[in-house]
Amino acid sequence: MSWGIELWDQYDNVAAHTQKGIDFLERYGNFIRDRCAIESEYAGKLRRLVKSYMPKKKEEEDYQFSCQKAFRDVLTEVNDQAGQHEVVAENLTSAVTKEIVALVKDLKEERKKALQEGAKLQSSLNQQLSALDRAQKNYEKAFREAERAEDAYRKADADLNLSRADVEKQRINSSIKSHQCDDNKNEYAKQLQKANEIQTCHYQTSLPGVFHALQELDDKRIKQIENFIRKGVDIERSVFPIINKCLDGIIRAADSVDPEKDSRLVIERYKSGFSPPEDVPFEDLSNMRSGSVGSDSSSNGGGSGAIPSTISLTSSGILKSESKVGTLTAMKLKKRAGIFSIFNAGKEDFSDLAPNQRRKKLQQRLDEINTRLLQETATRDGLMKMKGVYEQNRALGDPLSIEGQLTESGQRLDKLRLELHKFQGYLDEAEGRVSSQTLNAPGVRTSSAMGMNGSSGGLGLRKLVGSKGSNNALTRHGGSDESLSRSASDSSVSNPNNKPSLPGTPQPTHGSSHSPESGVGSHASHTSFPDSEVERLYANAEAEIDAEEDDTLNENENEVYESELLPVLGTCRALYAFEAQSEGSIPLHEGEELFVIEVDQGDGWTRVRRNSSFEEGFVPTSYIQCTLYNTC
Structure with missing residues (x-):
C-alpha cells in the first residue's frame, strides 16, 4: 500500500x-x-x-x-x-x-x-x-x-x-x-x-x-x-x-x-614427625624407704636427697632421664629441651622446626636455589657466546668487556653451588633423622639414631657427643682441599685423592665443628648431665659412630673407585677451543670428537673422555654439541 x-x-x-x-x-x-x-x-x-x-x-x-x-x-x-x-x-x-x-x-x-x-x-x-x-x-x-x-x-x-x-x-x-x-x-x-x-x-x-x-x-x-x-x-x-x-x-x-x-595435605603440612609420648610409669614412693638415702646423697655431692638418674634414648631421639622411682615429668623434659633449643633458634638449616616441616622448608629452599642456578647458568652461557662472537668480529664489541661479567657470574655460580650442596646436606640429615624418629624401638643402640641431631624439642645423640664427633669426622674425611660431588645424591663426604674438584665447584664448609650440625658442644653436654652413666653413654656412642663412619668411608672409597669406570653415554663435538685452567678440566680443540661419560648436572660442566686415550675431565657444556645414545 x-x-x-x-x-x-x-x-x-x-x-x-x-x-x-x-x-x-x-x-x-x-x-x-x-x-x-x-x-x-x-x-x-x-x-x-x-x-x-x-x-x-x-x-x-x-x-x-x-x-x-x-x-x-x-x-x-x-x-x-x-x-x-x-x-x-x-x-x-x-x-x-x-x-x-x-x-x-x-x-x-x-x-x-x-x-x-x-x-x-x-x-x-x-x-x-x-x-x-x-x-x-x-x-x-x-x-x-x-x-x-x-x-x-x-x-x-x-x-x-x-x-x-x-x-x-x-x-x-x-x-x-x-x-x-x-x-x-x-x-x-x-x-x-x-x-x-x-x-x-x-x-x-x-x-x-x-x-x-x-x-x-x-x-x-x-x-x-x-x-x-x-x-x-x-x-x-x-x-x-x-x-x-x-x-x-x-x-x-x-x-x-x-x-x-x-585432609592428607593438612597432615603433610602440620605433621611434626615426632612419636607420641610413652606411658608414664607408676611412681612407687614406698621404694624410696628401702634405698640408702645417705649413700645416694653423698654420691651426688651432698645431702640434698636427690634421686640418682640414668639416661635413656627414646624413639623420638630425645634423651630422657629416668630416676630409680620413675621418669621426669613432661614439664621438666620440656624445660630441659628448651635450654638446648636456644642454640638452634634462627639457624639457616631450619633446625628449630619439626622434622617434617624442616624437610619441607629445606626442599623449598633447594628448589629455589636450583632455579636460580639454572638462570645463572643460562646467563653465563649467553655471556660466553657473546664473548665468542666478539672474538670472531671485533667490530661488534670488545671481548674484554665481558670478562668482568663472566667473573661475577662465576662467583655467583660458585656461591649458588655452595648453597646447593650445603642445603642438600641439611636435607639428607633431616630425612635421615625423620626416618630414625619414626622407629618405635627406644635405646641408645639403635644404629640409625646414632648419627642424627636432635630437633628443637630435644637433644640428639650427636649433639651430646658435641664437637668431638664433628672434629673426628672432619679430620678423617678431609679438609679444605676436599672435592664435592656434582650430583645432589652424592652430597656425602668423598675421598680427596680419587676425584679432582670441578672447575668452580665450591668447597664444603658446613661439615666443620662451627657448622649448624656440630651441635651444642661436648662441654655443654657434660655439664648438663654430670652423672657417671652419661660418661658410659658417651663412650658407647662414640665407638659406634666411629665404626659407622669407617664403614661409610669404605663405601665412599668403593663408589669413587667404581666411578672411574663410567660407561659412555654418547658423543660430543667441540664447537670452540677451550684452554683448561682449572683442576679437573681438560683442553678442547675446535672440531674434536669425544665421548660423553657424565651429562651436565646443572652446573654448566660435562664430563668427557678422549677417543684416542683414557684422559677424562670436565669441559664447559656450552662449548660442545652432545649427541646422546637412545639407551641413555
Whole structure:
C-alpha cells in the first residue's frame, strides 16, 4: 500500500509520524548506549571483585587445598566472564550504537529533503490556486459590469427623451464592458485549466513521490531497528560458548574439591614427625624407704636427697632421664629441651622446626636455589657466546668487556653451588633423622639414631657427643682441599685423592665443628648431665659412630673407585677451543670428537673422555654439541 494514494490528504500527519519514528530510533540508540555502559560497569565491578578476593602472595600457601584452588579457579572463570561482558559492550557500541547514530543522521537528512520537496510542490499549487481565484474574481466583476452596461444601454435606447448621442454612448460602453467580460472569462478559463493540471499532477504524481520517499524512509528505519535487535542478540550469543566454557570450568573446579586430599595435605603440612609420648610409669614412693638415702646423697655431692638418674634414648631421639622411682615429668623434659633449643633458634638449616616441616622448608629452599642456578647458568652461557662472537668480529664489541661479567657470574655460580650442596646436606640429615624418629624401638643402640641431631624439642645423640664427633669426622674425611660431588645424591663426604674438584665447584664448609650440625658442644653436654652413666653413654656412642663412619668411608672409597669406570653415554663435538685452567678440566680443540661419560648436572660442566686415550675431565657444556645414545 502506498502512502501517496491512501494518505494523499494527510501530509502533515505523515510528516509528524516520520519525526516520531526518528525520535524513537534515537531513544533505542540511547538504550543500547546505556546498556553498554552498564555492561562495562558490571564487567569492571566483576574484575574488582575478583581482584579483591584473589589470593595475595602471602596467602599462596593456604591455597594449596583443593577447595581454595577451586575457589581460585572460580575467580578466574568469573574474571573471564567479565571479559565477555566487556566484549558485548564493545561490540554493541561499535556494531549498533554507532550505526544507529549514523542512521538517525541519514534519516533526518532524507526526511528534510522530502519535506522540502513537498513544501515546494504545495507552494506551487497554492500559487496556481491563488491565480485562479484572482482570475475568477476579475471575471465575476467584469461580468457584473457588463450586465449593468447592457441594462443601461437598453434603458437609454427605450427612453425617447434621450438624444441619439447619449444612446450611442451607452451602446459603446456596453460593448466595452462586454469585451472586458469576455477577456476576463478567457483568463479565468485559462487559469482554471492550468490550476487543474497542476493540481492533478500534484496529487497524482508529485505529492505521491514525496509520500513514497517518506514511506521508504520509515520502512528503512523500522527494518534497521529489526536488524539492530537481531544483531544485539547475535552479539550476546557469540559470547555464550565462552561463557558456557567458564561455567563448565566452574563445574570442573567444584568437581576438583577433594576432602580426602585436603585432609592428607593438612597432615603433610602440620605433621611434626615426632612419636607420641610413652606411658608414664607408676611412681612407687614406698621404694624410696628401702634405698640408702645417705649413700645416694653423698654420691651426688651432698645431702640434698636427690634421686640418682640414668639416661635413656627414646624413639623420638630425645634423651630422657629416668630416676630409680620413675621418669621426669613432661614439664621438666620440656624445660630441659628448651635450654638446648636456644642454640638452634634462627639457624639457616631450619633446625628449630619439626622434622617434617624442616624437610619441607629445606626442599623449598633447594628448589629455589636450583632455579636460580639454572638462570645463572643460562646467563653465563649467553655471556660466553657473546664473548665468542666478539672474538670472531671485533667490530661488534670488545671481548674484554665481558670478562668482568663472566667473573661475577662465576662467583655467583660458585656461591649458588655452595648453597646447593650445603642445603642438600641439611636435607639428607633431616630425612635421615625423620626416618630414625619414626622407629618405635627406644635405646641408645639403635644404629640409625646414632648419627642424627636432635630437633628443637630435644637433644640428639650427636649433639651430646658435641664437637668431638664433628672434629673426628672432619679430620678423617678431609679438609679444605676436599672435592664435592656434582650430583645432589652424592652430597656425602668423598675421598680427596680419587676425584679432582670441578672447575668452580665450591668447597664444603658446613661439615666443620662451627657448622649448624656440630651441635651444642661436648662441654655443654657434660655439664648438663654430670652423672657417671652419661660418661658410659658417651663412650658407647662414640665407638659406634666411629665404626659407622669407617664403614661409610669404605663405601665412599668403593663408589669413587667404581666411578672411574663410567660407561659412555654418547658423543660430543667441540664447537670452540677451550684452554683448561682449572683442576679437573681438560683442553678442547675446535672440531674434536669425544665421548660423553657424565651429562651436565646443572652446573654448566660435562664430563668427557678422549677417543684416542683414557684422559677424562670436565669441559664447559656450552662449548660442545652432545649427541646422546637412545639407551641413555
